[in-house]
Ligand SMILES: Nc1ncnc2c1ncn2[C@@H]1O[C@H](COP(=O)(O)OP(=O)(O)OP(=O)(O)O)[C@@H](O)[C@H]1O
């Protein structure tokens with residue numbers, strides 16, 4: 001099975017080219033990291049994978065679990081196991097976290113033709129996951145991201161991931177804005193979740209996160225394409241001397 | 247039939263046709279309308295409805311031989327049936343309920359003092375055929391459920407006078423059970439006396455051949471409170487025009503409404519609050535969801551008179567437009583003649599929040615379901631503090647509305 005293969009992908013927005021003949025292959029169970037200067041197209045890549053309809057796909061192909069990913073809409077991709085932890089999670093006042101996540105997981109279970117979770121078993125699951133991540137269960141009564149601090153929003157993205165149990169999770173700067181304790185909790189969460197079935201694409205500006213997570217591959221992205229790939233030592237180089245010499 | 251035909255053929259049938267003063271007044275109003283001696287350009291009564299929509303109809307009214315019931319539940323809940331504008335006359339230690347008769351002309355002549363320039367009210371005065379007095383006695387705590395039933399083709403022109411004496415606590419609820427092709431032009435004069443608290447819930451749902459023009463004029467005395475919520479799920483034309491005067495210190499008023507429109511539904515809304523006294527607070531919030539080719543408008547007004555210091559007055563309108571073809575026109579107005587006041591108005595009308603929709607869908611929730619979550623969240627605040635009965639009804643109507651969305 002091809003897990004994820006992005007082939008010669010060209011993407012633009014409002015006529016401006018952002019991803020330029022982009023290529024990347026991720027196998028099942030692998031952790032990949034992408035670093036790159038501001039505006040190089042990292043979030044664009046993440047959103048194109050998640051199915052955001054604002055972008056124009058000019059050419060190229062994305063295969064995910066032998067499926068043509070570009071044929072699926074946003075929710076179908078999520079149901080098939082794609083998860084994006086947003087760089088800027090959206091506040092949605094009035095939509096309560098608990099029923100929202102319950103509908104999420106149930107739409108996924110339904111799609112997999114598995115029995116859906118009732119209120120009680122879902123509440124138990126959610127509580128357990130929240131406690132594992134050190135998230136105050138009072139937060140679960142609130143509206144999605146509404147009034148959350150920057151760090152709380154990021155933590156809540158991880159909680160959603162751990163409840164939905166995706167096979168392919170993308171983290172778009174989930175480490176930005178976290179205090180040291182939160183960073184530890186988030187990385188422990190990711191590490192606990194990591195296994196031979198799940199793959200990750202981690203977008204970050206900092207070596208620190210990568211030290212905790214130990215990705216299998218590190219890529220440097222610039223002007224819409226990967227310009228260099230290597231192992232974790234590449235992250236150290238960037239931390240020391242920036243993107244100038246790449 | 248034309249206005250003239252209706253007026254001439256039926257003039258003996260209207261209430262107070264025995265009274266010289268009111269007949270003269272009627273004649274005057276009729277002539278004014280006939281000569282089209284009214285503002286045609288900026289006339290709020292002609293928003294989303296044309297003059298011929300208003301004036302061409304077949305007047306149809308007969309007093310009912312039916313004897314509508316008043317059912318008392320748990321001693322405090324009065325279920326009052328109003329059939330073609332008529333109810334049962336009733337009295338107990340809490341309340342007095344009776345129909346208007348020709349003998350009440352004096353009382354109505356006095357009412358005509360507060361002249362609102364409004365064609366719909368003019369029609370109400372000309373064709374008046376029914377009215378109900380309700381007097382809730384001092385210190386009463388009760389609930390009044392009014393069910394208005396109108397027979398096929400009937401045209402109801404009704405003027406009601408409700409008085410809530412000192413220190414009452416009342417939940418007033420209006421519901422409409424309209425047959426086909428009816429006109430319901432219903433005007434309320436509501437007096438809320440010192441320390442009384444009145445909650446008014448209005449629930450509107452009927453088919454598209456019916457029209458409802460609901461107007462309320464409320465006066466609040468010292469330490470009293472009036473809060474109104476209208477819920478409009480109707481396919482027919484609805485006009486909600488609601489006025490409050492805060493006449494006593496520390497009174498407060500809330501005029502809220504939600505409407506849910508689809509197809510070619512139309513609705514017209516107006517709220518108007520006058521602060522005549524110090525330390526009063528008012529809120530006006532209308533929210534609408536519009537689909538297909540629906541159209542709505544909302545005029546909101548706060549007027550703060552010179553001596554109404556320490557006023558707080560807030561206005562808000564919010565709308566979600568689900569297609570490019572629907573429209574929601576909102577016009578807030580604030581006129582302030584006192585200097586120590588806190589007032590504000592705001593308006594947000596637009597399509598559903600795309601980034602919120604994307605977020606929900608990215609978690610596997612399908613587009614339709616996500617849309618429903620966002621719409622439900624939009625009116626979440628309006629579903630708080632409602633009794634179970636009406637909350638269930640609204641939830642049922644809301645889910646019917648949402649399931650009609652593509
Ligand atoms: N909706 C949009 N309209 C116009 N340009 C856009 C839009 N979204 C992204 N871009 C542009 O595309 C380019 C890539 O943006 P993107 O957000 O993918 O960068 P990034 O690598 O994630 O940057 P950062 O490190 O700052 O998060 C930028 O030049 C940005 O201005």
Ligand SMILES: [Mg+2]
Pocket residue numbers: 042043044087172
């Ligand atoms: Mg980014």
